[in-house]
Structure formats: structure tokens, C-alpha cells
Amino acid sequence: MRTAFFLLSMLLMGIGGYAQTTVRGTVSDESGNPVPGANVVIIGTTVGATADFDGNFVLETSEAPPFDLRVTSVGYSSATVSVSSNNQTLSITLAEAQTFLDEVVISASRTPERIFESPVSVERFGLKEIKNTSAESFYSGLQNLKGVDINTNSLTFQSINTRGFATFANVRFMQLVDGMDNTAPGLNFVLGNLVGMSELEVQSVEILPGASSALYGAGAFNGILFMNSKSPFDFQGISAYFKTGFTQQDAAGTNPYYDFGIRAAHAFSDKLAIKANFSFLQGEDWHANDAQDLLRPGADRTNPAYDGLNVYGDEVSTLLNFDALAGLPSGTVGASQVSRTGYAEGDLLNYGAQSVKTDFSVYYRPFANDFEIIYNGRVGRGNTIYQGANRYAIRDFTLQQHRLEFRNNNFFVRGYITSENAGNSYDTRFAAININRRWKSDTQWFTEYAQTFIGARLGIGTGVQLDEDAAHAVARQVADSGRLVPGTPQFQRAFNEVTSDGDLTTGAKFIDNTKFRHVDANYNFSHLTSDFADIMIGGSFREYELNSSGTIFTDFDGPITYNEYGAYLQVQKKFLEDRLKFTGSVRYDKNEFFDGFFSPRASLLATLGRERNHNVRFSVQQGFRNPTTQDLFIGLNAGRAILVGSAPDNLDRDVRTFDLSAAGQTLTGSPTATVVGRQAYENAFSLNSVQRGAPQAVETPLVKPEEITAFELGYRAQIGKVAIDLSGYYNQYNNFISNTTVLVPFYGTAGDNTLSLLALQNGDFFAYQNYTNSLAEIESYGATIGIDAKVFGNFDFGVNYTYADLEFDQAAFPDFRTNFNTPNHKVKASFGNTELFKNFGFNVNYRWSDTYFWQATFADGQIPSFSVLDAQVNYAVPSLKSIFKLGGSNILGQEYFSAVGTGAVGSIFYVSWTVNP
Incomplete structure (x- = not known):
């Protein structure tokens, strides 16, 4: 045993390197306050450390002095200090940053680098932005970043996207939580932050707009969101927040809103630390009550074929040829398309929205250096509304993730499992359809309707012949006689039976216990090859297990399994006194149903100017997206159509x-x-x-992988107190995955x-x-420009503009639907001050969105332009280690839609108390 342990120790130390040099220090701001979470990195390597809550850090490395450290933190300018000897103690002061370009990101190249040096566009939302966000949550606050869209499906389900082509089932955008893909395996998309991370736990959020397949694989087609958590070694103690307020909407009125969270972290030694989080959110969801008939604009409920947008059950219709049924000559009383009487959405679901998130982690450093073993378990449960082909009441939905990771500054090996349980979720459309059918079969209802209509038109039994409209009204009244009425015990009994039945021919329950298992690894050779170039390799493997008992997928005879894998290589090299940086990467991926695919990326970054405060970047890459589990194996009757996957x-x-x-x-x-x-x-x-x-x-x-070739050209500059970041992109798509009816x-x-x-x-x-896959030649293009500055002394001002559009020949491909769902023009602005006077700050955010056409399986239609204003004021009480905040989102109360069929987004007003932020 001692021999085995010795060999294992030698192996791990060989990977991590011997710690020959120790550097200690404290990082503080210009007022002498500690800067927790500051990153300390040896220049030219990825070796570094992070300051703890008191600003202290310990860096151990095999690098021999002399060498230089770069110290960075969100909201501060970077600092460079020299280390000349072992066991040196440093006192480092960071000045408040004039711009955001000094912030460090990891996502763009899978290695730490300043935003200013990133080879592609990247957005970052860190501790400062979380503290100062005017939205009700940090996740909602992400919509103020340039180029970022949030479509609001529900109070607890917001769908993030970049560069177009998004529905609420956003399968082209990936979200990673501490490296784990938290896509719901059966749904194939992320449910916002419903089962994600508490804001107390978030250290930073990074967003990569556009294709990133070269490093992150098939799911990274349209963009990626990275949520990075706080280490229990660096952020210790107990912190908590409590928010309360109300939501306000014309359709729902005024309703209470609560949000609570607590985080506890403790390092027992320099080897062992643990942390745990719990958060709870509850409120009234946005009510959807649009009764318009989209299939027959202008029609109302008197139309015999009425099919309301947020009215369900009236999709069941048939063509009644009254003359043929009565044996009359054609044209006597005619024929009509007739639909059954439906139920309003509010009769079919409880609009209570809820999100409960818990996680627990153990961090172990067996050698008290940078080598860590991490276990992390996350469980999220929630109630929300999802709009796909139908409107789904997601009730008691649970997503679990369990991760085991081995890592140091140069490598990681990570394995995790993601599983979902649909709980008591159900389809509101089928709930209405089958409540109707439990009361009276379609055959009986339409027979009674037809007999009554024919009799009324001919005056049978009364001697009075009614006109067509009156005859239809009488026919519906007779056919609906005894219909189950919402609020009655009879209706509730039928509702309970239908929503607990997973057979959509008789029920509405959404059954899903799908999961996937994932392993990925990465090794950065920079500490060995930095004299030549920074080289990185990695790979991943994933196995899907579809398990819906035949209600969503065609897995009626047992779970369906399949797998995919990939590997990548990246090389970075700096030239001309570090003024020119080349980044090249290539990835190979293989899904068992399709041929393998190579996705390369190449970028050049040129740093210009005497002060090195300008740069120009260019990148080109190919990306791909594998068909989803539903694209391959779905077998679902959605009411208006049956969805059949093409595996x-x-x-x-x-x-x-x-x-x-x-x-x-x-x-x-x-x-x-x-x-x-x-x-x-x-x-x-x-x-x-x-x-x-x-x-x-x-x-x-049959469906096959979707491909993209993406080009991007960008410019960044830091001119005094002004930062400029602009970029333009052009995308070409091949084999665009689409649906055809x-x-x-x-x-x-x-x-x-x-x-x-x-x-x-x-x-x-x-x-x-x-x-x-569509044969259409599809091109999309767009641009963003953002300016951030310090104005009037110490005020933060930012403004950004986004343009997006696409081209393809609709006339040549009339059945093709792009689901672009993105406005051509968006403008966002912010204004605030973190310290207007001692301990008092404020922030205001404004967003304007141009009108755009929404296209999705539930419904199509025009989305009017809208403006939104969010604002907050905050006051810190250092003696209580507390921050009090008063704020609101959409404070002007101008309700708006981000999709056809959802509830109008109203206002949220809140007051919050955060302890030990």
C-alpha cells in the first residue's frame, strides 16, 4: 500500500509540478480595503492563485525567481509586480479600472486572458455587476450586455441567446455551470436559471457570442454562457440575501414576490474545504390570455371554427357536411368547419412560479498546493411554464447534476451526470382536449352539434328556420350542455385524472427521466512549451439515455441509448514583442449516427499604439450542431401535428x-x-x-448535422477613461436543421x-x-458596438447597439422556417455610480428593441417594439456587513412580449438585504 501511494503521489506531483517557490501577499484597493477574488498569475504561464475574502493569497510554483506577476480583479486595472526571491511577501494595490477591458476571462481560449486580448468577442458579468444590477436577479441582468437577447417565457424561465435563430427550446445555445452542461437532457435546452446557480455563489458569468465548436463541441453552435462559482478556499463564511416585493401585470394584477438565498463555506485547513448553497424563489407567473384566432384573423368566439391562441381544446375540429349527413341536396344547409369549445389557459394551470436550488461541494487538496479533487452535487426543482409546440405546465421539475473533478493549473479531468425528472408536468393543450373527451366523446359532441344545426336551419320541431349564425349558436349550446365548468368538483376530478395520465390519447402528463453521462479532460502544456507556443489538448465523451416511457420518445420498449465523442487541439503563439497573437484550434467530433466532423478555428489579434491600447482581431471558424435527442427519437402527438424524429x-x-x-x-x-x-x-x-x-x-x-462557417472582425480600444469594443460577423449555414410539416x-x-x-x-x-435539413442558402450577419466610460468624475456610463439580419430565398423554399426571432436593431444604455456618496450607489438600465417577426411551432406573429427601464439604489452598512437595495425591472410598467403566445412581461419591484456580500 505504501509503495502504491508513493507511486500515485509521484504521478500527481509529476502532473502538478513541485512547489519550489512560495509567494505570499495581500491585494487591496486604493482605500486599503481587501480585494477578494483577485487573480494572481505568473506572466507567460497559467500558474496562479486567487485572493481570499481578506485579500490574502499564497502562490506556490516550480518557477524559479525572478518572474513577474499580473494581478487582476473585476472593476480594477491590472497591476504587474516582480518577484525576485523565494518566500517573498507582497503588498499589492489595485486602482479602480477606467474600463472593463482589463477583466480576465477564461472561456474564449480555455485559458486566462484579459478581455482586451481575447481573440473573439466575449462579454463578462462579475461581482461588481452582480452587486449593481438593477434587474431583480443577476440572470435577468445579463440582458443588458451587448449582443445578448433574453426571451422571457416565464417568471422563472428566461432563454438567453446571441446572434439570432432562437426559440424557447434554444438548442443552439449552451450553458455551462462550473463546466457542466446544464441542458435538460430530454428537453435538449436550458431552462434559464430555474435549476442553475444562486447569485451568492456566482463569481463571474462569461458569454461567448457565436459559434465555438472548435473548443466546446457540437452544442456550442450559437453561443455559450459560463457560470463560474466561488471557491470555498477563497470565499469563506456565511452570506445570505432576502428579497421581497411584488409583480404587477394587467392580466394578473399585483402579486407578492419572494427570493431568499444562503451560502456557507469553510476551509478546515489548506487541504480541505466545503461549501453549500440554498435558494428559494416564488412569485406569480405572467398570465397569458390572448384570445385572438391566429388562423382566422378578426374571427371571434362566434365563429364555429374558432381556435384561440391561449384557449386550448378548440384545436379539435372537423368539417361537417350537413347536407351529406342529412341526406339533403348539396347547398341546402351547406357545410362548416366546426371546433369543440375550449378552455382558457388560466382554467388549466396554476400560475405560481417557483425555483428551489441546492448544491454541496467538497474541495480537497491532498498536497496543499494547486492540485484539487472536487465533488459537486446540484439539485434544482421548480415550477414554470415552457412554450414549445404547446404550452407546458412544468410542475415539480427536477434536474440533478453530480460532478467529480481532478485538476490543477495545467489540467482537469471531469466526469458528471445530468438527469431530469419531469415530476407532475403536463401539456395544457392535451389537458383541455382530454377533459372535454372524458366528459363527452368527439363523435357524440359533433353528432349532437350537427343534428341541432340541421334542425335549427330547417325549423324542425319549432317551425322557425334560424339563420346560419343563430343555428351555430344553438348547436354549440346543445352540444355543450352539461360541459365541465372550471372551479367545480367535477371539472377538478377530470383535471386531476387527465394530468396524472401519461398517455396523450387520454391524458396530458409529461413523463421524462432522461439523463446523459459526460466526461471531458484538458491538458495545457504552456508551462512546458511556452518558449515555443502555448499548446492545449482535450476531449470529451457523452452517452445519452432517453427514458420517457414512450410518451415523448419512441422508447415504449425501454430506454434508448447512444453516444458521441470529440477531441481538440489548440496552439497560441505571440510574435513581434507580444503585439501579434495567433490562436489556432481544431476539434473532431463523432456521433454514432453520423460521419465525424472537423471544426477548425483560426484568429489573429494585433495590438497597436504606443501605449498598446488598441487592437484589431479577426477570426474564422467552422462549427456544427448534431441533431438533438428529439430531432432523432421524438414520437409525440402535439395536437396540430405529430412530431416524428428521423433516426x-x-x-x-x-x-x-x-x-x-x-x-x-x-x-x-x-x-x-x-x-x-x-x-x-x-x-x-x-x-x-x-x-x-x-x-x-x-x-x-433524414436529418444530419448542421454546419456553420463564421467570420468575425473586431476592434477594441482603451482611450483614457473610455473603452470601445466593436465587432462585425458574417455566418454561412449549410444543412440548416429545420422542421417541415x-x-x-x-x-x-x-x-x-x-x-x-x-x-x-x-x-x-x-x-x-x-x-x-434545408437546402436553402442561409446567411446571417450583424454588428455590435459598445462604449463604456467614466463621466462627470466617478459616474459609470455605457451604451451599446446591436444589428442582426439574415438572408435566404423564401420564395424558393416556401416551407422553410428559420425561427430567426431577432430584432434588426437593439439599443441598451446604463448610468450609475457605485459610490455617489459614502456607502450609497445607484444604477439605471434602459433597453429598446425593434419590432420583429416571431416564428415558432406554437404560433407566429409580429412582436411590437418595446422599451424597458430598470433602476436600483443601494446603501451599504459596513458595521452590519450588509447592502440594502431598492429596485425594479420595467419600472415604467410598459408591458411587452418577447414571443407570440406568452404572457405580457410586467413589472417587478423589490427590496433586498444582502449580508456579507
């Missing part, structure tokens, strides 16, 4: 039985028709061609004979949504 073995797994009309029975001799998912790809009509009146058969190719006839072969056309005529078909 080769999924096409024959999705089998459905449909009732045929009378005409269908006559033609086939059977009262039912069986449709296999493969028919949606191989035997169907284009929806667009049918709507044009010229049905055209279409075969849908087709109509599958219940009999006949599409395009070969008239039998399939007769199926269309008789209504004997169903809509299917396929997953494929």
Missing part, C-alpha cells in the same frame, strides 16, 4: 391508429387506418402545396393516384412534423 430506426417505431371518416371506411373497408412514422418521410404531401390548392408529393431527407393520407400513395387526393378531400389525413 433511421425511429421511423418504424412510431405507429399510430386513426379513425376514418365514412368515405374512408367505404374506400378501405376498415374503420381505422394505421400510419407508421416512415410514411411522413416517404408518403406525404407538402402542407404548403395543399394550402395552395395544388397538392404535391414530397419525400423528406407534411400531410400523410390515410390511404393511397401520395403522387401516384387519385386515392390519396380523395383522402385529402375527405379529411382523411393528419399533419406530421418532420426533422430534416
Whole structure:
């Protein structure tokens, strides 16, 4: 055992290097206050340390003096100090930064570097910004960064995106929490910060806009958000916050809002430290009550085919040929499309929003140096609303992540598991549909409607012939007689039964216990190769396990598993007295269903000016995105269409039985028709061609990875108290993953004979949504410019502008939907002062968004332009180690939408107390 331990120790020390030089010091600001979290790094290496809560640090390295240290912290200018001997003690003072360009980021190159030296665009939100954010949470505050969009789905579910192409199911944007992808495995996207990180635990947030596949793989297609937590060695003690206030919305009124969090961290020695976090948020979600009929603009509930936007159950409709049903000559009483009576969204869900987050970590440094072993467990549970193909009431949703990591300044090996449990979540549309059906079957309801309408038009039994509108009103009244009324015990009983039933033909429950297992590793050879270049290698492996019991995926016979893996190499080299920096990287990824893909990136950064305060950067990279678990294996009836994934073995797994009309029975001799998912790809009509009146058969190719070539040109400058950061990008897409809607006839072969056309005529078909790649040539482009400055002495002022657009030939590809969902123009501005006078600060943020077209599976429509004003004032009480804040988001109360079908976003007003911030 002693021999084995000795060999293991030698191996670990060989990786981490012997600590031959020790440097101690204290980092403080110009007022003598400690600067906790300050980064101390040996220039030319990645070796460094972090100051603790009192500003103290200890750096141990194999580097022999003399060498130089660069000391950085958010909100301060960097400082360079020289180390001339071992066991030297330093006293370092940082001046408040005039700009944000000195802040250190890790995400852009997977190694620490100043924003000013980053080879690509990057945004950072650190301790200073968290403290001063005017939004109700640090996560909401991210929308004030340039080039960053937040689409508000719910009070507790905000979807972050950059550079367009986003819905709430944002599968093109990755979010990493301490290196873990916290994408919900079955949903394939991040639920905002519903199950993320408490603001007490966040040390910094970094956002990389645009493609980053060369370093981060398939999910890093449109951008990445990194949340980095505080180390229990550096940030010790107990801290807490409490917020209370209210939300205000026209549809919901005024409702209480609560948010509470506590963090505890303690280092028992220089080898062992632990930390734990708990946070709880509760409030009233934004009510959605739009009753407009998007399919028939201007129609109201008197229309027999009414289908309201936030009214569900009325999607069930049929064409009633009253003349044929009554055996009358054609044109006697006619025919009408008729829908069942629906329920308003407010009748089908409780708008209580909730988020509960907990995590626990153990940090162990066996040799009391930079080598660490970390266990981290996170569990989040919440109630929210998700809008995808339908509106889903996410109730008691749980996401768990467990991570074991080995690391030092030069390497890490990380393994983690992410699993979700849908809890008591359900689909509101199917809740309404099946509550109706539990009370009265579709056949009975439409039969009663038709009989009553025919009788009313002909005056049977009364001798009075009603006009068409009156006859429809009477028919609906009779068919709805005895209908379950919200608020009654009968309705509640049916609701409980439906929302606990996972079979969407009879229920609405959302069952999902999907998970993935992930391992990634990285080694930075810079400490060995810095004389030549900084070289880094890494790789990852992921296995998915789909488990929805056949309710979402076609996993009715057991969980579905598949895997993907990748590896990357990066080289950085500085030339011309460090004025020119080259960064080159390449990554190879392989998914078991597709060929492998190489994604290279190359960038040049030129530092200009006598003071080295200007730079120009250029980068080009290729990226890709693998089809998601749903793109491959979904098998879900969403009401208006059946979604069928296009993995080769999924096409024959999705089998459905449909009732045929009378005409269908006559033609086939059977009262039912069986449709296999493969028919949606191989035997169907284009929806667009049918709507044009010229049905055209279409075969849908199976989905394959999506590709992007991204170009970026940028400029940064630090001129006195003014910082300028501007960039422009141009993206070309190939094999853009998209959905296409087709109509599958219940009999006949599409395009070969008239039998399939007769199926269309008789209504004997169903809509299917396929997953494929568009042949359209798609280009997107845009630009951002941001200016940050100190004005009027000590006031912080910032303003930024973002432009985004795309091009493709819609006329040539009428069925293709880009889901760009991004305004062409956005303007954001901020103004504040962290110390207007002693211990008192304030901050104001303003955002304006241009109008844009929203396109998604739930609904399409125009989003009007909107303006939002957030503000806060704060007062510090050092004797209590406390900060008190009074603030509000959207304080002018101008409600706005970020998508069609959601509730209007109202105002949040709050007061908060943070202890030991």
C-alpha cells in the first residue's frame, strides 16, 4: 500500500509540478480595503492563485525567481509586480479600472486572458455587476450586455441567446455551470436559471457570442454562457440575501414576490474545504390570455371554427357536411368547419412560479498546493411554464447534476451526470382536449352539434328556420350542455385524472427521466512549451439515455441509448514583442449516427499604439450542431401535428391508429387506418402545396448535422477613461436543421393516384412534423458596438447597439422556417455610480428593441417594439456587513412580449438585504 501511494503521489506531483517557490501577499484597493477574488498569475504561464475574502493569497510554483506577476480583479486595472526571491511577501494595490477591458476571462481560449486580448468577442458579468444590477436577479441582468437577447417565457424561465435563430427550446445555445452542461437532457435546452446557480455563489458569468465548436463541441453552435462559482478556499463564511416585493401585470394584477438565498463555506485547513448553497424563489407567473384566432384573423368566439391562441381544446375540429349527413341536396344547409369549445389557459394551470436550488461541494487538496479533487452535487426543482409546440405546465421539475473533478493549473479531468425528472408536468393543450373527451366523446359532441344545426336551419320541431349564425349558436349550446365548468368538483376530478395520465390519447402528463453521462479532460502544456507556443489538448465523451416511457420518445420498449465523442487541439503563439497573437484550434467530433466532423478555428489579434491600447482581431471558424435527442427519437402527438424524429430506426417505431371518416371506411373497408412514422418521410404531401390548392408529393431527407462557417472582425480600444469594443460577423449555414410539416393520407400513395387526393378531400389525413435539413442558402450577419466610460468624475456610463439580419430565398423554399426571432436593431444604455456618496450607489438600465417577426411551432406573429427601464439604489452598512437595495425591472410598467403566445412581461419591484456580500 505504501509503495502504491508513493507511486500515485509521484504521478500527481509529476502532473502538478513541485512547489519550489512560495509567494505570499495581500491585494487591496486604493482605500486599503481587501480585494477578494483577485487573480494572481505568473506572466507567460497559467500558474496562479486567487485572493481570499481578506485579500490574502499564497502562490506556490516550480518557477524559479525572478518572474513577474499580473494581478487582476473585476472593476480594477491590472497591476504587474516582480518577484525576485523565494518566500517573498507582497503588498499589492489595485486602482479602480477606467474600463472593463482589463477583466480576465477564461472561456474564449480555455485559458486566462484579459478581455482586451481575447481573440473573439466575449462579454463578462462579475461581482461588481452582480452587486449593481438593477434587474431583480443577476440572470435577468445579463440582458443588458451587448449582443445578448433574453426571451422571457416565464417568471422563472428566461432563454438567453446571441446572434439570432432562437426559440424557447434554444438548442443552439449552451450553458455551462462550473463546466457542466446544464441542458435538460430530454428537453435538449436550458431552462434559464430555474435549476442553475444562486447569485451568492456566482463569481463571474462569461458569454461567448457565436459559434465555438472548435473548443466546446457540437452544442456550442450559437453561443455559450459560463457560470463560474466561488471557491470555498477563497470565499469563506456565511452570506445570505432576502428579497421581497411584488409583480404587477394587467392580466394578473399585483402579486407578492419572494427570493431568499444562503451560502456557507469553510476551509478546515489548506487541504480541505466545503461549501453549500440554498435558494428559494416564488412569485406569480405572467398570465397569458390572448384570445385572438391566429388562423382566422378578426374571427371571434362566434365563429364555429374558432381556435384561440391561449384557449386550448378548440384545436379539435372537423368539417361537417350537413347536407351529406342529412341526406339533403348539396347547398341546402351547406357545410362548416366546426371546433369543440375550449378552455382558457388560466382554467388549466396554476400560475405560481417557483425555483428551489441546492448544491454541496467538497474541495480537497491532498498536497496543499494547486492540485484539487472536487465533488459537486446540484439539485434544482421548480415550477414554470415552457412554450414549445404547446404550452407546458412544468410542475415539480427536477434536474440533478453530480460532478467529480481532478485538476490543477495545467489540467482537469471531469466526469458528471445530468438527469431530469419531469415530476407532475403536463401539456395544457392535451389537458383541455382530454377533459372535454372524458366528459363527452368527439363523435357524440359533433353528432349532437350537427343534428341541432340541421334542425335549427330547417325549423324542425319549432317551425322557425334560424339563420346560419343563430343555428351555430344553438348547436354549440346543445352540444355543450352539461360541459365541465372550471372551479367545480367535477371539472377538478377530470383535471386531476387527465394530468396524472401519461398517455396523450387520454391524458396530458409529461413523463421524462432522461439523463446523459459526460466526461471531458484538458491538458495545457504552456508551462512546458511556452518558449515555443502555448499548446492545449482535450476531449470529451457523452452517452445519452432517453427514458420517457414512450410518451415523448419512441422508447415504449425501454430506454434508448447512444453516444458521441470529440477531441481538440489548440496552439497560441505571440510574435513581434507580444503585439501579434495567433490562436489556432481544431476539434473532431463523432456521433454514432453520423460521419465525424472537423471544426477548425483560426484568429489573429494585433495590438497597436504606443501605449498598446488598441487592437484589431479577426477570426474564422467552422462549427456544427448534431441533431438533438428529439430531432432523432421524438414520437409525440402535439395536437396540430405529430412530431416524428428521423433516426433511421425511429421511423418504424412510431405507429399510430386513426379513425376514418365514412368515405374512408367505404374506400378501405376498415374503420381505422394505421400510419407508421416512415410514411411522413416517404408518403406525404407538402402542407404548403395543399394550402395552395395544388397538392404535391414530397419525400423528406433524414436529418444530419448542421454546419456553420463564421467570420468575425473586431476592434477594441482603451482611450483614457473610455473603452470601445466593436465587432462585425458574417455566418454561412449549410444543412440548416429545420422542421417541415407534411400531410400523410390515410390511404393511397401520395403522387401516384387519385386515392390519396380523395383522402385529402375527405379529411382523411393528419399533419406530421418532420426533422430534416434545408437546402436553402442561409446567411446571417450583424454588428455590435459598445462604449463604456467614466463621466462627470466617478459616474459609470455605457451604451451599446446591436444589428442582426439574415438572408435566404423564401420564395424558393416556401416551407422553410428559420425561427430567426431577432430584432434588426437593439439599443441598451446604463448610468450609475457605485459610490455617489459614502456607502450609497445607484444604477439605471434602459433597453429598446425593434419590432420583429416571431416564428415558432406554437404560433407566429409580429412582436411590437418595446422599451424597458430598470433602476436600483443601494446603501451599504459596513458595521452590519450588509447592502440594502431598492429596485425594479420595467419600472415604467410598459408591458411587452418577447414571443407570440406568452404572457405580457410586467413589472417587478423589490427590496433586498444582502449580508456579507
